[in-house]
Amino acid sequence: MVKRRTPIKFNLYNDIKSFYKDTCELLMRHEEQNLIPLGNIIIGYEGKDRTEWREPASWFMATVSDTAGIKLTAIMTPPYNLTLHATDNVIDSEAINCLVEGMGFFQMRTLHRPREPDFQQYLPENRVQACLRFR
Numbered sequence: 001m002v003k004r005r006t007p008i009k010f011n012l013y014n015d016i017k018s019f020y021k022d023t024c025e026l027l028m029r030h031e032e033q034n035l036i037p038l039g040n041i042i043i044g045y046e047g048k049d050r051t052e053w054r055e056p057a058s059w060f061m062a063t064v065s066d067t068a069g070i071k072l073t074a075i076m077t078p079p080y081n082l083t084l085h086a087t088d089n090v091i092d093s094e095a096i097n098c099l100v101e102g103m104g105f106f107q108m109r110t111l112h113r114p115r116e117p118d119f120q121q122y123l124p125e126n127r128v129q130a131c132l133r134f135r
Contacts, residue, residue, distance in 0.1 A: 010102030
């Protein structure tokens with residue numbers, strides 16, 4: 001395996017406005033593929049409807065980036081599934097692995113916060129293994 005020359009970083013967002021600012025233009029490059037995440041991000045950003053799943057405080061929003069920019073965007077609006085976008089449709093296995101590790105850290109960090117959703121229930125072990133097959 002070729003070693004990555006630039007460091008890769010998991011970025012977890014708690015603020016929909018920051019997530020919108022960092023990802024909206026990137027997702028718009030392939031708007032037809034990203035209608036669901038774009039719609040969710042816009043709904044959250046506008047903040048007009050905060051009922052049920054539309055409350056961004058309960059969402060999982062993350063990116064994986066290196067010095068060249070964002071490689072992978074992830075958003076989950078529980079109870080719905082995790083949606084991923086590989087920037088410019090280039091799947092980077094290290095970015096996927098970084099996301100999986102970051103989600104594990106996020107899960108451990110939030111175990112004792114009852115308001116935060118349990119993302120492990122939406123990410124069964126077989127889905128994690130499917131992500132790791134990109135290696």
